[in-house]
Amino acid sequence: MPYDAFTIDTNAIIQGGMNFEAGLLAQLDQFKGGPLQFVVSEIVVRETLKHLNVSTKKARDAARSALDRAAQLGLISSDAAQTAIDALADSRTVARSKIASFLEATGAETVPANLCAIDALLKSYFDPTPPFEATGDKKNEFPDALALLSLEAWAKAAGKTVLAASADKGWQSFAEKSEHIFVEGDLADAMQIVQAHAEAAAKAVNTFLRGIAEGDLPDDERSMNALLADALAEWEFDVEASAPYRYELDETELRLESFALTERDGDHGVTVVRLTADEVVCRVDVEITATAHAHFSLFAWDSIDREEIGMGRTSASSEETFDAAVLITIAGSIDGPVADLEIVDLEVVEALGSVDMGEINLDFGDSDEIDDYNQLQLMLEGEER
Structure with missing residues (x-):
């Protein structure tokens, strides 16, 4: 069936390595200015930002540790190491910039979470209906419920159908009963569905x-x-x-x-x-x-x-x-x-x-280590002379 809009969940972004400059996620820029609208739930944006904050901080800490270690070993001067450390960007700023660039490149419209009606959310939680499970810790499903119910409200108000790329079972179960949200489990397969010819x-x-x-x-x-x-x-x-x-x-x-x-x-x-x-x-x-x-x-x-x-x-x-x-x-x-x-x-x-x-x-047979030892002996002999 023809779709009016395309979206992805946090799971698809994580599977793409949160790499917006390469791979499948980079191919989403094809939707900017095209006939198929690209939308992203505010919840997905917030969850992605949270994951990116963790990964960028981890990378920044690792870089700092490596520079400190290199200075200790004499591979770089302490001043040069400190200069490089000072040049490292703030990890949270980098995370926000990456997401902002992705949303701009894809022409994405962010669907606000407040489109989710509280009565619909409570009904889904207490009945329960997807994405809430009948057993287990249903509290973990609140982000998915907010994302899906707000996306459905947006699609219903605009009279549109949305194809979502998500391997999440809650998203797939929700789509089975929705007239506006449809789910394909694999991002590449979902992108193929919306390609003409x-x-x-x-x-x-x-x-x-x-x-x-x-x-x-x-x-x-x-x-x-x-x-x-x-x-x-x-x-x-x-x-x-x-x-x-x-x-x-x-x-x-x-x-x-x-x-x-x-x-x-x-x-x-x-x-x-x-x-x-x-x-x-x-x-x-x-x-x-x-x-x-x-x-x-x-x-x-x-x-x-x-x-x-x-x-x-x-x-x-x-x-x-x-x-x-x-x-x-x-x-x-x-x-x-x-x-x-x-x-x-x-x-x-x-x-x-x-x-x-x-x-x-x-x-013990590493040729570089043998050469290092020979060079050390030559240095010591030169000092003795």
Whole structure:
């Protein structure tokens, strides 16, 4: 059915990594000035701001801690470290700015929570009806109830239907009884629903990807491989390990070994999230084999001097095969020859979550450490002369 407006819940924003500049959330700017209105509940804005405040403060504290540690180790002067610390922006200001920029970029209209009638809210709570559950702590559902009832009141007053992207069961249960709010559980799937001619675009992209998978388009295959390798190298994943010393994770990297396009009933899992006359953006499922690398710093406690001392660095790696999803931008007309299509951009939106590196130990054969020791000996010999 045709929809008049589109919205998302907090859950969809969190699943998008609260990254408004890339991935699926960045594609929502297509609604600004378009025929489909983009609306966001005031409750969703407030909840997102709360989550962003936490994450930006955590990042600011981590940056400050890293600069303090770098100064202690002599990697940067204390004055330079303090200058960098002073340059860190206020985390709450950054959070507010990010949300404001997102709302501006998407042309979003914020639906105020006070549109929710108190009698409707109380009836939903005491009956109870979705999003309130019959059992459990119903108080946790108040934000969802405020968001949904205010959105429904807005849609009813304007005579509009709203498609919401939400994996929340309360939102989905509410939509089942609403004449104005409809819910799709996956953000990419929801965005495809509102794309005109999405079915034809998906068919053309599937034909294009089939040509890549079968080796008929070698240039496009090489291009996709290179773009995927670059995007995967920037993907961050969690690391689990055990060690006889305390360790700190310094950096991680994923190096692409190979990939295969995932097939679903003969197709390649294409979900069209944006479509223009000369470009299509779609999510595609892939299976990836990559080598996960992790680098660690090891520390031991000196019980005599009662201080922690650095024991050096070590690294570990593990080959992993995992399901992933990428967002690819294809230039060219879907009505033209498939050979004229070209992948011009690729982002990884779902990939490896965590890797267990097992037990890690000091690497006494590290060439850099050997070179450091040799250089130290030369310095000491020079001082003796």
